[in-house]
Amino acid sequence: MLRLVRWLLWLAFFVGLFWFGTTVKLGKRTLFGHLSAIFHSREAKDLADGTEEEAHKLAQRLRDDKPHPSPLDPVADKDRRALDKLVKEKTKK
Numbered sequence: 147m148l149r150l151v152r153w154l155l156w157l158a159f160f161v162g163l164f165w166f167g168t169t170v171k172l173g174k175r176t177l178f179g180h181l182s183a184i185f186h187s188r189e190a191k192d193l194a195d196g197t198e199e200e201a202h203k204l205a206q207r208l209r210d211d212k213p214h215p216s217p218l219d220p221v222a223d224k225d226r227r228a229l230d231k232l233v234k235e236k237t238k239k
Contacts, residue, residue: 167177175183184190221229 170176172180
């Protein structure tokens, strides 16, 4: 019952936010109108283009990066199983 009440309160909140954002004027525009104007501004487009460019540079650098060397001390299967068992024991609830 409490879960249903909580869900209905959240639903009412989002419906109220949607109504407020689309109908109440804040100056010349509604809340969503202001957000739309901000996201369609030249500065926002410059930010998006710059972020995309840096992401491409990072992706290229990661693709060109050499694979990491394997650990210096190999772990035996027996030790790995013992470690897995210990982790499972310690993380039981």
